[in-house]
Amino acid sequence: MTSGPFALELSSVTKSFGAVRALSGARLGVKAGEIHALLGENGAGKSTLVSIAAGLLRPDGGQVRRSGTPVSFPDPRAARHAGVALVPQHDLLVDAATVADNLALLDPLAPTFESARARRARVDRLARPSDLDLGSPDARVEDLPVGTRQRIGIAGALQTDPDVLILDEPTAVLSPDETAALFRALRRRVEGGRAVVLITHRLAEVFEGADRLTLLSRGRTLLEASVSATTPGAVAALLLGGAEITARPAPLSRSEHHAGAPSALSLGEFRPSGSPAPPVSLSLEPEEALTLLAIDGNGADLLGSAVAGVRPARGRVAVAGKSIAPGDPLAFRAAGGAFIPADRRAEGLVPGLSLAENLFLRRPPGRFTIDRDALAASAADRLRRFGVRASGPGARARELSGGNQQKLLLARELEPPPALLVAIHPTRGLDLASSEDVRARLLDAARAGAGVLVVTADPEEAQELGAPIRVVYRGALSPLLPSATDLGTLGRLMAGLAP
Amino acid sequence: MRLRLAVAVLLGTLAAATLLVLLAGASPAEALAALLRGAFGSRAATGETLARATGLVLSAVAAVVAFRAGVLNIGLEGQFLAGAAAAAAVGPLFPDLPLAARGAIVLAAPLAGALQAAPAVWLAETRQVPPVLSTILLNLVATAGVTWLVRGPLRDPSGDYPQSRALTDGALLSPILPGSRATSAVLVALLLAVAAAFILSRTHAGLALRAVGEAPRAARAAGLPDVRLRSGAFLVSGALAGLAGGLEVLALTGRLYDPFTAGVGYTGIAAALLGGMTPLGGAASGFLFAALGAGSSALQRDAGVPSALASVVPALAVLGLLLAKGRPGEVR
């Protein structure tokens, strides 16, 4: 590690969005030759800070220095010319364009007119050296699994060989093997004298793979330290500081009084449209939870979405004993189904509506006209009970951080208590405390009588949920596994290897 | 921010309009005086502003209703014409029953407007044809339809001219301001604007509609009947524009002519945009544009400035608004 000025240094940075103060005196110092982890709870300001570093946002105050020289990036292109590149958490690829075209768009040095052949060649050039699967150059990005999309984003950022590469939660959608591969690649990069900034929620990754870390909380930098100079326990304490830690949920046990009740969910010869896998049959009883564990792109999300009716499918579906037509979210809801989608911003919440309106989209209080007092009161009550941190029920959903958005969604979906809850990646992108909270509430729902189907890509989460696991590989379901199955076995099953 | 924006847009529009007046060779002060006189200078002038406002307010509200449900209804002009044609068809069926004629028009015109929108609704929901395209094309159909109707089936048999049969004077709405052309139609338009505002912000259906309009996938996943809401809003939008056309016949012209409109449906969209896509904002902008229209007629009569200026000014205002709003974007 070299000493001297920081490769990239942000100090005393402030930034507000309207009335919301995202950063108030944040600092980030990145040295050449290091992997720098950026930690913080949801809404701490991590994404805002790196957006400023990469020229996507302009700070209200504070300084940005590049190798000691003050700089200001009017746009991302300027930042990239200065050697700073960001791979955002939610990729900014053009859905309708091909892989080749997207990579061309991400290349600031691409000629104005470039032949299709040259663009295809670029895909090959970027994929070959690190053996990245970027998909077929002619595939449309919208048809690709999210993991591939992320690799395209990273490959796009690496085209200019930036001195400082910033990755916003790159491992959230990756399998353990993929994560390990990513860290190996990042390590090779920094050994050449470059720097990498990594936003993550997984402390294990930080302590295995990073050199130094910065911890943000509520817009301020709480800790900047060498990884070797601190411990996971100390960081976790800081991260969870103030947040309520829910006790580890008790394992589920099926009670007597639901014995005669119809299954919460039963699928017969069920197959989502576009899935290459054979049809699936399964059933889920009230008070029963089931975890579908899979690397993205293996059809677990698709299965969950299709059950909730938001993707077309064929086969038989019954929710709480009521037979419904596949691909009809209205029927799913009418039968008592609830749904937490993978993409809470596009499929979960209505960003421009208030929190109260989002909570009571279907059945606001009042007969024909909305009883606004009752709406505000019951919304405020629910926000409090579900721990949603917001300025009030009148705030817009888009103003919330990811974790609070997810809690808002839970607050809507879990009341009134559903017969069946389908939750896809319910804790993706959430901080530790929020994740714990979400998992506890999912299990509470099961305890209250719902059948709960959780789709996740995180084997540790599958273990923590304590529900039986079925691993999905290329659309096919493994036999039931106990939640205590070891990570190695789960990882091998997820990768399609024999356990 | 909003305040500065509005001031900037108004000042910019004023400046541009002044420049145009100068180019047309008139004195800006004189022009402004003529403009104000034409819009509000007398009871008759105020009446003209109110008479013009009816169609503009209803079109603006129609645009808002569709837009808030996520539909860009550019077909207001055609739906307006369909409503006018329906009014001209059913009104004369009751020569001795003025109230029946009014009733028939008030029922038939919205129905015709909704029917004119229906093909676009069907194309959008079953064939994914963007309403922007289908409604523009349907406007052409409606315009040609009016040309055909006044020369064919609806032609007044008693005369030489391509125009429909006239409503009886008893059926025509009478002025609410004596000596002017302002009728109760403008009150109907205002009432509907208020009703639309109330429904959108205060009712279950309004909330569901806004959800579907802003985040169709989320609304569908949450179990809202998205297709029904979107289609319904689209049809209601067509019905409002159709009613505007029917009221134009019932309050002002008494029959169908060709051409019948000079773009009230398009100006309505501009008013809705300027009004921030809210029913009351759209209605206020509709009144503003109506005053501009009436005022600019006086501008041509008294100062010799071409009245085409009237259609330039709203366009400038909307462009200015979009320009001011579309600041170099920041990505969050």
Place this chain on the structure above:
Amino acid sequence: MSNRRLFLALLVSPLLATLPSCGQAGRPKAPAGFRVALLTPGPVSDAGWNAGAYEGLKAIEKELGAKVSHVQARTPSEFEEQFRAYASDGYSLCFGHGFEFQDAAARVAKDFPETVFVTTSGSRTSRNQAPLVFELEQATYLCGLVAGRMSKTAKAGMVGGVELPSIKSTFLAFEAGLKAGNPGAAATSVFTGSFEDVAGARAASLALIDQGSDFLFHNANAAALGVFNAATERGVYAFGSNRDQNALAPSVLASAVIDLPRAFVEAARTVREGRFDGQPIRYGLKSGVISFVWNPALLGRVPAPVVDEVERTRERIVSGALVVPRGNF
């Protein structure tokens, strides 16, 4: 939310600001003298229908010393608005340039008895409203006469745009003239359904020529170019109508012409001199508003007796000795 309200208030404020001025601003005291207004359905830069009326208005200003004003009214609703504004401003005479103005004129005429409303064509009349009626038939009769005398095939074709009574009336007169020139001659009419469809008019003309017509008359506005093209191509004669179209093609033998500006001046003179009686204001060959104009370049090919006969017939029409038939509309 409150920001939005503020925004709306700001939008509306220019309207409110002007409200107090309503009463006292009032309208300026009507200046004395003869004032004439013109409403056109389209822009006066169209080099045609509206331009002719505007020329008439300018001529009224110049010849009668009147104060004039013009406004374009695009929709039926605006027609009444503009009439009302002029009438309440004390204008003596308002022209509405087209039949479509007559309903609006009638509604306003009732409320403003001191103002005279004249519409270019139309049929509604009252104490202070009447249409201008152009007896173009008198000139088209002469066209028919020429065709009857000169046609070798004894067949003439007539191409119309839309089948309107006023168009059919000119055809009726043409046919009457044709039979006066040659009792054995026959005329065939075709309507293309459009006043703009040049290609359609051309195809219709070619068909008529194929059936033996060697003279073509039209009343098809802009589509006339198709008639002239066909006639030139096949070497037959055509007549112009409404305007002097003799220069448009080498096949145009003569034109039946309406002098629109002159009609406006004459009508304004009638009103100013107090001769307006609430009856349709008719203009035929006698007034000079309607005329039959030979194409000077082709006059040499017309037998002298025919030229003489046309002149004699014209005089008989002017004197009232000959009444040209016209459609009842």
